[in-house]
Amino acid sequence: MLFSFINYLENEKRASAHTVLAYKKDLEQVSEFLETAFAMNRLEEASHAEIRAWMVHLIEEGLSEATVNRKMATLRTFFTFLLKSEVITRDPTVKIQSLKKGRKLPTFIPxxxxxxxxxxxxxxxxxxxxxxxxxxxxxxxxxxxxxxxxxxxxxxxxxxxxxxxxxxxxxxxxxxxxxxxxxxxxxxxxxxxxxxxxxxxxxxxxxxxxxxxxxxxxxxxxxxxxxxxxxxxxxxxxxxxxxxxxxxxxxxxxxxxxxxxxxxxxxxxxxxxxxxxxxxxxxxxxxxxxxxxx
Missing domain, CATH: 1.10.443.10 (Intergrase catalytic core)
Structure with a gap:
């Protein structure tokens, strides 16, 4: 389904080449994680627990809140596509909340x-x-x-x-x-x-x-x-x-x-x-x- 999703981004959503490449990399990363951690070969079979485990993995790797949220947004878009295509009946990302971004303190001149x-x-x-x-x-x-x-x-x-x-x-x-x-x-x-x-x-x-x-x-x-x-x-x-x-x-x-x-x-x-x-x-x-x- 990854090929169909990329085709959808390019031809229907008219996404830029940069956006398509970023989505592709994110989905390949989560697919690799699921295969290694859960011996799961098909991303569309992932449940809430597996997706949550990937999110925890990203946090433990030290990725910023913004990066984790972006990768999760990719997954949400992918599973929304699967729902519309009637490949799945339930979105495993629906109950996963985005990370709260820490607010940076304003810089000032002494x-x-x-x-x-x-x-x-x-x-x-x-x-x-x-x-x-x-x-x-x-x-x-x-x-x-x-x-x-x-x-x-x-x-x-x-x-x-x-x-x-x-x-x-x-x-x-x-x-x-x-x-x-x-x-x-x-x-x-x-x-x-x-x-x-x-x-x-x-x-x-x-x-x-x-x-x-x-x-x-x-x-x-x-x-x-x-x-x-x-x-x-x-x-x-x-x-x-x-x-x-x-x-x-x-x-x-x-x-x-x-x-x-x-x-x-x-x-x-x-x-x-x-x-x-x-x-x-x-x-x-x-x-x-x-x-x-x-």
Missing amino acids: ENEMALLLKAANFDAGFEGQRDRMVLQVLYLTGMRLSELIGLRWHAVDLGSGQLKVLGKGKKYRIIPIATQLQKNILSYKKVFEETFSFADGNDYFIVRNNKEAAYPMMIYRIVKRYLDLFIQTTKKSPHLMRHTFATHLLNKGADLNAVKDLLGHSSLAATQVYTHNSIEKLKAVYEQAHPKA
Whole structure:
């Protein structure tokens, strides 16, 4: 039935050659396992117990949750095909649940490295240099998303009230306060912006290219990476890293979790709680260093 299944993938599902090859390898691997462990020559004869045993085998081999889940997805597709073809009457994978993926802790820039970057980075006095400084400072000091920065317009920058009005996910607006020093730097940037483009209309984008057109994602990525390469040791150097750093630094300084949630524009507290793990690790380090019985 393996040949029929591959033929089905190629001709009916129009799967790519890469996908077909991956499915074929997965099914050959499980077939080999069943033959070795259970002297079973036909994959379609496998029961829930044999399939479960293969899953355990993959876990014991040290494969990641994502890899195990992908291989199990291959089996589910294969047995669904067998059901539709009336080769089997019961799917042995139906009660086998996917593995829960461990959530990775967000990477962030240590406070001393971030302070060095903002202090020591040499930004040119012209428009490009001041714009690049704005990109780094706004991302770090507001925690806004890349898409939110690109979509920010001058009319949403309220220096009188010291706040930004950001259009976030789900087309929901939120207000982000901005520090006094950032307000001063925005004023300096606005002066250079108007010297370069004659004036700053309220509908103009806050971050623009040299032709006053809106910025684009890869441009922001390049700006962030250019300066992080000079001062930051981490391998991940993206605009989202600045957002992670913003949230982690706030929580490390004792900020209320609900307040950080609102600043980030998260719809639920669960999305913000992942940052508390970094704060807990810092508390552990302080405890182990300071407590006499640690």
